[in-house]
Amino acid sequence: MTTYNPVTETFLAQLRDIVGVDGVSTAESERNLHAADMSSHPPHLCDAVVWPTTGAQVAAVLRLANAHGVPVTPWGVGSSLEGNPIPLYGGISLSTERMQGIVAVHADDFQVTVQPGIGYKDLNKKLAAYGLFFPPDPGANATIGGMLANNASGIRTVKYGASKDNVLRMEVALADGRLIHVGSRSIKQSSGYDLLHLFIGSEGTLGVITEATLKLTPIPALMSAVVASFVDVETAVTAVVAIKGTGLDLAALDFIDGSTAAMLTQENGVDIPAQPTLLMEFHATHAETIELGLEMVREICVEMGATRIQATADPTERQRIWHARHQTYETKLRLNPGISWMPMDVAVPITAYPALVVFAEQEMAAKGVSGFLIGHAGDGNMHFTLAYQDKESHERAKEVNTAVIRRAVDLGGTATGEHGVGIGKAPLMPYEHGLALDVMRQIKQTLDPNSILNPGKIFPKL
């Protein structure tokens, strides 16, 4: 295993030379604020928090850290769910908090160039004036840098793609202090190796994203929502396949299980039967198109045996449904004091969804683990969220998670659809990727030979 050097007074002085006296802190309060994310992975303290303000400063910090063998873990806002920004080996927590600038709005090109520290919700508020938005929506106000580093996505990915599909160009600081530009502002690019996508989703282990030009989408003129309940998951998935097969351009296609539907009905102002339920959304430029789409979806759902269908083009009603859906996790937390929750993030081809749900339920029953299921059914992403309350039940939940991940991989899927590998899924990487993991290691070794960038993530310990 790589060994690292401690952060010395000399090193701190050199850091201050780069980012200014205010740009470095070793205060315990600050180090505590950068020790954990939203996952259940235990916190770990860095030795110093550093707040650069420019790409050049980030590059200089990396060059220095590389020369001194000090690890660097990038930090957005700590909203990730797999321990991705926890500074496992101490060293520097490199915060992008002071890099929240909008560098340029290219409204007529449907693009914006930003620094990595801006929250995507904050960005979208500002872009509303241009009638544009950045579509990936992981929920929490994640930073753009964090979203790109994890290839985050959300409920509307089924239409607009994941983070990786909405970026054109990035500035990236490498471990040795080089500052490079990858991609271009052209939508079509066929020019050499796709380094853009190599850095996206690399969770800060290959470089630090210091600027990004994002692809924007016009804010839809009209939206509608459909809530359809089914007797079982299998029937619901048959409806998903049929709806996708029409060519109707779904903007969201989420799934909740019966217990979640019941909870949201009781607590969050919606009225959904306690059955497996699809939540759908459509975007269009004309009311007639919305109506025709709703009718088509209604027909399919009836044909597939839906027990109840609610459709609405009313914005308030639609927002109520999605607000309730987004409150699922918080509501669970509130109703179950003392319980912690571990979200799965497996994703499979859509036809494998029912088999995976059945398998997960069997594993949970066998291990005595309870949980609830929400997921982005439209793209096969499944978030069983497992309850635990102590070390022992946490271990059982982890066992279930591991078994379900292996099953998802067997079904042609992946360990993680949108949360990234981080700490928790690293041990499963050999199972998912086989020999390709060696290639990932070779690339890591090539670009970060001293392994200073976010060590302990993605790769299992050798």
Place this chain on the structure above:
Amino acid sequence: MTTYNPVTETFLAQLRDIVGVDGVSTAESERNLHAADMSSHPPHLCDAVVWPTTGAQVAAVLRLANAHGVPVTPWGVGSSLEGNPIPLYGGISLSTERMQGIVAVHADDFQVTVQPGIGYKDLNKKLAAYGLFFPPDPGANATIGGMLANNASGIRTVKYGASKDNVLRMEVALADGRLIHVGSRSIKQSSGYDLLHLFIGSEGTLGVITEATLKLTPIPALMSAVVASFVDVETAVTAVVAIKGTGLDLAALDFIDGSTAAMLTQENGVDIPAQPTLLMEFHATHAETIELGLEMVREICVEMGATRIQATADPTERQRIWHARHQTYETKLRLNPGISWMPMDVAVPITAYPALVVFAEQEMAAKGVSGFLIGHAGDGNMHFTLAYQDKESHERAKEVNTAVIRRAVDLGGTATGEHGVGIGKAPLMPYEHGLALDVMRQIKQTLDPNSILNPGKIFPKL
């Protein structure tokens, strides 16, 4: 520069052990058939053509070639436009012609798994039975392997994305004989480094794609076409921006210049004024949606000063328009015997399109080069196609091309939107990528240390 070893009798015998006696040829007729693509780059003969039938055979051929220091250049069908499959250093032309199998149709997952040698048009014919198609459409019946290696795209990329956006998983043979799997059959993937996109567009210089699982799209129920003529390019582009801003989901948005419009009118059965013209297509599930979309586009084009607008939902009429558009190059060839044509492939942010057109026209005038302009205006991709008839005029055309590429890069764009780097654009790579080109070289060196894979492409000579 790397030096390579000759193909010896012993080596040929070892090749035959892998692919069988019928799988290797040193006949001049075969070597001639694998010496050139559709570009103007001079042909170069390989020493032997090899036809593997499986991924394992491809891997074994690469392992052998790597051990012997013999270069390997993958070959699809030779439809590329930048010399990408020309075996510049001899050695093996690795043809995928005997790898045309459909491995599995996952219709309800909207996926198909294929071998790399199948033509995308042949594939789409077979997929029609399932109501599905693979959307990227470069025109010629390119192989899937070639399309992925070059990240090919076409007129419908504005809606459906490029090749890179329509692949989920690949099997890839590496230079050292490892056979790896990258990606998964899940639509969402956030699991480790995005090796899938590293190999896509790498033009066979990092590995050979031996199998791919493609993302499919339901065949649209209804299509319509709009042809709108404008007084100048700038006005046409203003209309493009306005149409994209509505959120209307354009399926194609092409541009032709006045001389091309006149030629197609005279020769190809359409009636388009000799003016800068936009060719558009929309897909929808309902006739009403088509009508509303056409009306909206008509209004915008009128407002932007279109001099003539023709809209049709009639399939025969629509096909006539696109057929004429696709015949542009062949018609130019037929009408101008003795003239050769060099296609540019620059792409820029859409607002830079008019400036780039003006610049290209000025350069052509200054250098005495004539040509015509077609392009995928919806995504900023510009194909000025330059005429030449001898070495001297070819040189002048190349000078124009180089100047326009540099200008495109200055405008935030790229040297190549869809043809790839190949031979012709390699010298421009330092200008476009700067330090990032060094990173590409590092990755090349890591995965192909003996540089046996498609040498002479992408990277300029050191």
